[in-house]
Amino acid sequence: MAYIELRNVSKSFGTGKDRTEVLSNINLEIEEGEFVAIVGFTGSGKTTLINLISGLMMPDEGQVLFKGEPVTGPSHERGVIFQNYSLLPWLNVRNNVGMAVKEAFKKMTKKDRSKRVEDYVEMVNLSPAINKLPKELSGGMRQRVSVTRALSMSPDVILMDEPLSALDALTRGNLQQEILKIWNQDKKTALLITNDVDEGILMADRIIPLKPGPKATLGPEYKINLDRPRDKTALNHNEEYKKLRNGIMEYLIQIGEQRASKKENTYTLPDISPKIRFKPFSKISFS
Amino acid sequence: MKDKSIHILNFVGLGFFEPAIRLAAGEEVKKNIIALLKKVLLPIVSVGLFLIIWHSGATYLYNVEKDARIEKALADRGEAAALEMETCIDSGDISCQPNTLPSPAQVWTAYKSLLVDHRVISEKKDAFSEKVAATNAKRKAQGLAPIKYTGRPSFVDQIFTSLKTVFAGFLLAFLIAVPIGIMLGLSTTLRSSVNWLIQIFKPVSPVVWLLLVFMIVKTLTKNSDSDSSFIISFISVGLCSMWATLVNTSMGVSSVDKDYINVAKVLQLSVGQKVFKIILPSSFPLIFTGLRITLSVAWMVLIAIELLAQSPGLGSFVWEEFQNGANDSNSKIIVAMFVIGIIGFLLDRLMLTIQKFVTFTEETA
Numbered sequence: 076m077a078y079i080e081l082r083n084v085s086k087s088f089g090t091g092k093d094r095t096e097v098l099s100n101i102n103l104e105i106e107e108g109e110f111v112a113i114v115g116f117t118g119s120g121k122t123t124l125i126n127l128i129s130g131l132m133m134p135d136e137g138q139v140l141f142k143g144e145p146v147t148g149p150s151h152e153r154g155v156i157f158q159n160y161s162l163l164p165w166l167n168v169r170n171n172v173g174m175a176v177k178e179a180f181k182k183m184t185k186k187d188r189s190k191r192v193e194d195y196v197e198m199v200n201l202s203p204a205i206n207k208l209p210k211e212l213s214g215g216m217r218q219r220v221s222v223t224r225a226l227s228m229s230p231d232v233i234l235m236d237e238p239l240s241a242l243d244a245l246t247r248g249n250l251q252q253e254i255l256k257i258w259n260q261d262k263k264t265a266l267l268i269t270n271d272v273d274e275g276i277l278m279a280d281r282i283i284p285l286k287p288g289p290k291a292t293l294g295p296e297y298k299i300n301l302d303r304p305r306d307k308t309a310l311n312h313n314e315e316y317k318k319l320r321n322g323i324m325e326y327l328i329q330i331g332e333q334r335a336s337k338k339e340n341t342y343t344l345p346d347i348s349p350k351i352r353f354k355p356f357s358k359i360s361f362s
Numbered sequence: 363m364k365d366k367s368i369h370i371l372n373f374v375g376l377g378f379f380e381p382a383i384r385l386a387a388g389e390e391v392k393k394n395i396i397a398l399l400k401k402v403l404l405p406i407v408s409v410g411l412f413l414i415i416w417h418s419g420a421t422y423l424y425n426v427e428k429d430a431r432i433e434k435a436l437a438d439r440g441e442a443a444a445l446e447m448e449t450c451i452d453s454g455d456i457s458c459q460p461n462t463l464p465s466p467a468q469v470w471t472a473y474k475s476l477l478v479d480h481r482v483i484s485e486k487k488d489a490f491s492e493k494v495a496a497t498n499a500k501r502k503a504q505g506l507a508p509i510k511y512t513g514r515p516s517f518v519d520q521i522f523t524s525l526k527t528v529f530a531g532f533l534l535a536f537l538i539a540v541p542i543g544i545m546l547g548l549s550t551t552l553r554s555s556v557n558w559l560i561q562i563f564k565p566v567s568p569v570v571w572l573l574l575v576f577m578i579v580k581t582l583t584k585n586s587d588s589d590s591s592f593i594i595s596f597i598s599v600g601l602c603s604m605w606a607t608l609v610n611t612s613m614g615v616s617s618v619d620k621d622y623i624n625v626a627k628v629l630q631l632s633v634g635q636k637v638f639k640i641i642l643p644s645s646f647p648l649i650f651t652g653l654r655i656t657l658s659v660a661w662m663v664l665i666a667i668e669l670l671a672q673s674p675g676l677g678s679f680v681w682e683e684f685q686n687g688a689n690d691s692n693s694k695i696i697v698a699m700f701v702i703g704i705i706g707f708l709l710d711r712l713m714l715t716i717q718k719f720v721t722f723t724e725e726t727a
Contacts, residue, residue: 131624149627161621165643165722174639178629208722228629 531599547615610652614645
């Protein structure tokens, strides 16, 4: 039995004429300890997929199973790292993380809780900024706080919704390594949603492309048998990596073209020619 | 020291003094002189211009009134009377001064006379309380109410009465509008069910509120001999001014960023925690904007309400002076106008400062 399982899941938004089916017939199985990446175009329903697994949304059809039980709502067992950090701007780093710890470990003493907060903040090297407000932090630091918040609840699964897409390339690389390092420590099940194929290959055990919506479905999966820890620069010369990357890219480009060709409409122009009622310049004389 | 005082000034919304402090510290002299010119001198120049226009306008009106008086004397009682009137006016005799818009100098004199008046009344009060101290102690021992000073209140006393009324009204507005606003914001059903009532009551004029409150309070306090004018005026102030807070609070609560709600869901916060830890903090900026509007509306309608409710305060001071028609009444009214304006400004700054203390600012530095 898979750890996380999606069975024929469909999700639509809107009603009547405006109804669009975002996800259609999604089947996915994730084993315990596995790191799965889902790559797709923007607007292909990736966030919806994460929301379904985290329990923020309910599927219209099909089932989302977690450890064999249907998902009925959000739970501490599935930590979410949001795309836009979603830190509470009126709380400093300590309290943002502390709020999560307090909820997840209600029986813990106050001292243990604050110790836990400090340990986790230390883990992402943010101890000097622990009393700062989110607005005083850079984008990368904020996302680290968000990662810390999700991990401090010690979830069984980490769901990451394009966690790094808003960051610049350098920060992004650093954070990728950091997330991998943390993941390596206790090999939690992880689901990463991304629009960056390289990121997926670098981090995941398995990559599954999401065909663009509406009616998005999952494409064929790609196993990544590269040894960990993976080094970004060394990977560039790895034949296996190149083959994988090209394969996934080709697939994505192909489905991208399909989508583009589907949208092609022909418009017939009405057969009219402009009428000129008066000649505005004819009366102007430059004498 | 320097940085600290700049910080404090900026915090209370008096940031325009910043260049002066920097200049005093001898920092970037040229740049700060220009900044000082822009931020402090230009406003002073415009105030000066305003005074000049005011003065010339007042002089013009004075002359019109004076000519009219002389002409009237001429028409009614002949040339001798007209001449007499003219000398009387020029001599500055109080009995025949034209009654019109006072000049800045007259207003200043009236301001000083009001202060003197306040001092005299305070002395009288002190003397009175000294005189009755022994009697009051005795009365207290007997369980009777102490004898109070019942003389005319001074202008400064009126200011404090008005402030008391406005704060009582503001507190009432706060206590009604914020909880109801939160409830309305949380429930779409509730919001749509009372929406019509709010839309109808919101634009009702202060005068009508006063009459409505009067109808109710008059009946309710029929059997007590206490003075109901204070109750009437503060309730009316509260009812007039609470709408901004009510609408802003419900809007703030209902439009909390969906991301924060998602965070609350993922953390599995209870309903109470969701309200107090997520929804309220995130709607504080809007609530406070509402409270600021409420306070300034409260101060604005207070004058009108006091005027009508015959409750003591600046409003009734203005009205009494207008009815009084003494030669310096007009000047005193203008003094009251400035005092009202300045206090309104200070109240707004006070709210702004509190707002900065308790709310967060969203944007990155």
